[in-house]
Amino acid sequence: MxxxxxxxxxxxxxxxxxxxxxxxxxxxxxxxxxxxxxxxxxxxxxxxxxxxxxxxxxxxxxxxxxxxxxxxxxxxxxxxxxxxxxxxxxxxxxxxxxxxxxxxxxxxxxxxxxxxxxxxxxxxAPNFAIGAVLMMKFAEQAAKYLPDIEIIEMHHDQKLDAPSGTAMKTAHLISQQRPIHEQGHVREKEILEGARGANYDGMRIHSVRLPGLVAHQQVLLGGEGQMLTLRHDSFNRxxxxxxxxxxxxxxxxxxxxxxxxxxxxx
Amino acid sequence: MxxxxxxxxxxxxxxxxxxxxxxxxxxxxxxxxxxxxxxxxxxxxxxxxxxxxxxxxxxxxxxxxxxxxxxxxxxxxxxxxxxxxxxxxxxxxxxxxxxxxxxxxxxxxxxxxxxxxxxxxxxxAPNFAIGAVLMMKFAEQAAKYLPDIEIIEMHHDQKLDAPSGTAMKTAHLISQQRPIHEQGHVREKEILEGARGANYDGMRIHSVRLPGLVAHQQVLLGGEGQMLTLRHDSFNRxxxxxxxxxxxxxxxxxxxxxxxxxxxxx
Amino acid sequence: MxxxxxxxxxxxxxxxxxxxxxxxxxxxxxxxxxxxxxxxxxxxxxxxxxxxxxxxxxxxxxxxxxxxxxxxxxxxxxxxxxxxxxxxxxxxxxxxxxxxxxxxxxxxxxxxxxxxxxxxxxxxAPNFAIGAVLMMKFAEQAAKYLPDIEIIEMHHDQKLDAPSGTAMKTAHLISQQRPIHEQGHVREKEILEGARGANYDGMRIHSVRLPGLVAHQQVLLGGEGQMLTLRHDSFNRxxxxxxxxxxxxxxxxxxxxxxxxxxxxx
Amino acid sequence: MxxxxxxxxxxxxxxxxxxxxxxxxxxxxxxxxxxxxxxxxxxxxxxxxxxxxxxxxxxxxxxxxxxxxxxxxxxxxxxxxxxxxxxxxxxxxxxxxxxxxxxxxxxxxxxxxxxxxxxxxxxxAPNFAIGAVLMMKFAEQAAKYLPDIEIIEMHHDQKLDAPSGTAMKTAHLISQQRPIHEQGHVREKEILEGARGANYDGMRIHSVRLPGLVAHQQVLLGGEGQMLTLRHDSFNRxxxxxxxxxxxxxxxxxxxxxxxxxxxxx
Known part of the structure; x- marks a missing residue:
């Protein structure tokens, strides 16, 4: 049909x-x-x-x-x-x-x-990119098992807001699946302010802005001896x-x- | 308790x-x-x-x-x-x-x-690494929506078998979720034999062996204008x-x- | 002026x-x-x-x-x-x-x-992309110190030749800086033919072809306990x-x- | 001899x-x-x-x-x-x-x-890891041609200082090869404080801390339509x-x- x-x-x-x-x-x-x-x-x-x-x-x-x-x-x-x-x-x-x-x-x-x-x-659908939707969904699922998470989103340098909407939504979804907890060492110290990124319920979000980039995000989930990375690259419309x-x-x-x-x- | x-x-x-x-x-x-x-x-x-x-x-x-x-x-x-x-x-x-x-x-x-x-x-449990199990599970789920897939697995250069058992299992799980189809251009040509990797029901698997590496795998799922990457790094036991x-x-x-x-x- | x-x-x-x-x-x-x-x-x-x-x-x-x-x-x-x-x-x-x-x-x-x-x-200039030229130049320089090398090049799935011209040129430059030697274990075995990629003077080259990709290459240089990766992404003309x-x-x-x-x- | x-x-x-x-x-x-x-x-x-x-x-x-x-x-x-x-x-x-x-x-x-x-x-030698030294040297060289740069360094979550010494040294070397300039859009806005990382002469440095990680750094150099990435992974001593x-x-x-x-x- x-x-x-x-x-x-x-x-x-x-x-x-x-x-x-x-x-x-x-x-x-x-x-x-x-x-x-x-x-x-x-x-x-x-x-x-x-x-x-x-x-x-x-x-x-x-x-x-x-x-x-x-x-x-x-x-x-x-x-x-x-x-x-x-x-x-x-x-x-x-x-x-x-x-x-x-x-x-x-x-x-x-x-x-x-x-x-x-x-x-x-x-x-606020976001039609299936790959991005899958990345968010998988991040939410995996957070139950690997609850120490950082997000790196990367966009072209004409973008005004940091973090991106997708990064904020990802963090929101993840935070519903893991107990709020601060990450990193308790005596961790920023020698240069901002190095450890934005703090979203203890998770860290980093926003990279460079010419050439389009729209990319990776969610890093660390556990003892291992890391799981979920990455989406959007190359064009x-x-x-x-x-x-x-x-x-x-x-x-x-x-x-x-x-x-x-x-x-x- | x-x-x-x-x-x-x-x-x-x-x-x-x-x-x-x-x-x-x-x-x-x-x-x-x-x-x-x-x-x-x-x-x-x-x-x-x-x-x-x-x-x-x-x-x-x-x-x-x-x-x-x-x-x-x-x-x-x-x-x-x-x-x-x-x-x-x-x-x-x-x-x-x-x-x-x-x-x-x-x-x-x-x-x-x-x-x-x-x-x-x-x-x-044949594999206790939760991150690796999640990677396989997500690859299987995502294959329904992004059915063009290649796997790159990377191990230390003392490993005997290529591809790795995890890569073979991942390909097996994926192949149950997507129709078998050859990938790449129909008139694609290998100038150097083996460049396009191993063929598993049309999917390609690439095995990297280098000193320094431990056990790593990425599943690349490509779609129009985008790519989803699922990666697991095992750094130690x-x-x-x-x-x-x-x-x-x-x-x-x-x-x-x-x-x-x-x-x-x- | x-x-x-x-x-x-x-x-x-x-x-x-x-x-x-x-x-x-x-x-x-x-x-x-x-x-x-x-x-x-x-x-x-x-x-x-x-x-x-x-x-x-x-x-x-x-x-x-x-x-x-x-x-x-x-x-x-x-x-x-x-x-x-x-x-x-x-x-x-x-x-x-x-x-x-x-x-x-x-x-x-x-x-x-x-x-x-x-x-x-x-x-x-056969290649005007400064980033790609730098990647090749650096690969050539680094090969003297980290001579175990594999190349992964990734392009859209309409590309006919594998490996790409840039991968071939990179391998050629590298091979002038390192003694020819087979990589991987001597008793290494391909369970699926082609898994270990193309062999260029002992170096391995892997060609990924997926919809969505544009033109990307990474050169992986492994050494004891470490890896150096040189990567170039070309997103558009x-x-x-x-x-x-x-x-x-x-x-x-x-x-x-x-x-x-x-x-x-x- | x-x-x-x-x-x-x-x-x-x-x-x-x-x-x-x-x-x-x-x-x-x-x-x-x-x-x-x-x-x-x-x-x-x-x-x-x-x-x-x-x-x-x-x-x-x-x-x-x-x-x-x-x-x-x-x-x-x-x-x-x-x-x-x-x-x-x-x-x-x-x-x-x-x-x-x-x-x-x-x-x-x-x-x-x-x-x-x-x-x-x-x-x-303050740093004996050849791959890390090459990464820094290449970053310095490439900065002349691709002067928009961000550094992402990633370490285990027991590390106290952020950014790492290697990231600081890399930024120092780069800043001698490029005119100081702010990166990103002039009207760029942090919705969550710290998202854009630490500012080193206009370059941005991001420090990821997760269990499982060892010592990793990538230098991202963006230019029109392209990105060059220099990455070093240290897996062990x-x-x-x-x-x-x-x-x-x-x-x-x-x-x-x-x-x-x-x-x-x-």
Missing amino acids: TIRVAIAGARGKMGKEAVHTVMNHAEMELVSVLDYKKVGDTIADTKLFPSNFTAPIYIDLEQLNAETKPDVLVDLTTPEFVYEHTKQALELNIRPVVGTTGFSDEQLEELKALSKESKIGCII GSFMSGVILSIQTVMEKEELIYGLEHIID | TIRVAIAGARGKMGKEAVHTVMNHAEMELVSVLDYKKVGDTIADTKLFPSNFTAPIYIDLEQLNAETKPDVLVDLTTPEFVYEHTKQALELNIRPVVGTTGFSDEQLEELKALSKESKIGCII GSFMSGVILSIQTVMEKEELIYGLEHIID | TIRVAIAGARGKMGKEAVHTVMNHAEMELVSVLDYKKVGDTIADTKLFPSNFTAPIYIDLEQLNAETKPDVLVDLTTPEFVYEHTKQALELNIRPVVGTTGFSDEQLEELKALSKESKIGCII GSFMSGVILSIQTVMEKEELIYGLEHIID | TIRVAIAGARGKMGKEAVHTVMNHAEMELVSVLDYKKVGDTIADTKLFPSNFTAPIYIDLEQLNAETKPDVLVDLTTPEFVYEHTKQALELNIRPVVGTTGFSDEQLEELKALSKESKIGCII GSFMSGVILSIQTVMEKEELIYGLEHIID
Whole structure:
């Protein structure tokens, strides 16, 4: 069976990748695209895609649904639009796959209820990179057995925040699996301030920023005589596409809202 | 509650480590040691341990049991002795924790039946390094989502076999989770024979042998735009001790035989 | 002093990067571009660059020189054209910086003589990635002290040849600094054929091919109780640009032909 | 030619390794041992070595020299004794190889003068691990071309100081080869204090402390589209022995004092 896919946000960086990914997938068909303004009849008209990319562009989801009957709506737009799209899609019995984090708690609760009631699956994923999600999940599992842990995350030097969001989330997940305890020697001393990194419930997080780097993280778990290292390297935006594909396939079999790729990976 | 522990094979390399590990553990007590010959009254007499290591040495398990009442028998002897020890321990209601691989299928079946019947737990672990067991388990899980995989194992240059047993076991576990498929370009060409490593159901395994190395393995899982790396470093024999401790603690709560540390890690 | 730069091959992948790199460099000016056909008056006309990129396009190097007086000609065209360009540039007293490998031995000798005679510097670099050149240079130096070496090179799975050209060159450089000797145990045995990789004068080379990877290499040098690892990661084509800049700056001070970036790095 | 070697400090951890190393070397002979008290006639008498290790023990260097004629004195004692040993050795025309850091500037100057005058070579090495010395040397060289650098050093969790001495020395060497400049984005912000590590002239140093680890360091040098990583792993004390051997061989050909292994590595 071919899954009929519509994409919202097709002209953005992630959106363009998603268009190519769906077009190249043997068991999916790109049936239409949702935009907020009429930029052409088909996506080929935008000059952003090859001339044989002929999915029609709609600015109204209801009309899009009536004319192109998508099974799934992949939404890669901004938080501003994504709540309305998702709600409307559920009401139209289109399964939403959403790659953004901009929902309020109330909005999430409402969408959950709506999904459950209508038995229309919905997947919301703050991080579509399957490798990164697996790294976090494994770190959480391993922390029970190897509870002394440090995280090194490495990004390009234009990144503003340290530690990264992924490092913070990883530390949060780990800290639920291990008793809080300070690491290192009790009389440990920093000769240069900051050498031992940031302290998150006793775990240490180190943020490297260098030109050339993209987005990388390693979780180091030490035990007597051994070390386990879980590392994820994201080399480019393509790293998100395997998660998009998996979500499209999985949402077809769900009858409720799922938040986070980790819950569809077993 | 303190767990009363007896050790068989206390004079071997692993056994010596285990003696120290149990002696240093707050919730365990080393109550006795089983040897095949009378090498002294206590382990201190062997000169292999400090003079305050006063666990008595027995050459008969029945007498050892009668006089020192162990909860658990940690067996680090050779395959030659281990089957008899394990069977006798189960009959005496002592829980065996065994770190060897020398059982025949028939022996294993018999021990399983005996354990089940008497409701006395028994743990047999070919590999006590928790980090290595986690690496294998995670590789198996991740292979479903990132099925293009290569393994690099690295050992000291006195190792005879390539690939290592751990690499072979990892590949075996992975191959049960992914469809067999050749990796690399179909027109790929080796300019120097062997460059692409060993082929295990399409996966590639590379064995590095260098002086200085101990025992290391990484599993590389590649996907579009990303890579997940699972790495275990074993720096010395101490890496096995966390697995011994976990097994002693876990066997107390079991009523059947468990083969492989991966089945007591969730 | 601003260095006046002309570029040949500006519309190619490397060429486009080079145009941006020179345009963004405070001490360089892009004065003109050499093409084999008249694709526009300026590079902006090609639509490949922003409209303020106004360097004029020439199809004749003599006219280009007369009208724009470049100090340096960066040549990123194909082997087919590069010999003629380089020879003509030297005759016109323009310093060539060439990023290709297609010269015959005779052509190289002739260009060397021409450069020496006219005292016009010329740099020919098969590999512009400074990090990769440093890795090779360091491997060569370290091999004297740590002569047991294995190379792991890792590339995307569309690469045809294994090992890579860089791995072969690294092995060649190393083998000139260490006595040929077989590595590993003399009774070492491959359980799976190819596990120990390719054999280059006793050194082992392993080629990993996975989707997601770009171009990576590590040289592992083992010694008693220690390992030195030299690793280069190339994440994208930008990795070549630091070598282009260094070559442009260095060629200004040279009066002879230099082959290989390693000879301008001390 | 066999080099005749005497060792001071043979009963210490490093000393014991050195005794074995010299005994196993085809071109060296252990002719005697210097101790501060009479612990036996030969080193075998100390029970620390096999019974065929028959090098005689002396408590007086002059008598040791008269009776055993060493070419080289390897001194692995404490700073307390090492200055007197070294001075006396030079006066007796024995070449000192010293593995400690406890000299005052005045003492060093005096020994330098003494060595030069008598034309007796002398090597003093704060770090005998050749791999670590190479890593530092390469980092210094590479910093000219890739000046954006972070250091990650990783040690067992019983280490008191952070950063390690090797990391501090590496940073010091690098900072002499690159202009001081802050790294990372100018508006970079630490969400958790210490995440960006210690600041050494704009370079960042991160100290990881975990059980299981021994002594490891990596120097990361980032540039546009690429990264060069220089990594040293010290797995055990044996890592120092290659440096001891090299020093013994090299001191035979020197006629002056050399401070630091980096100056005998080219």
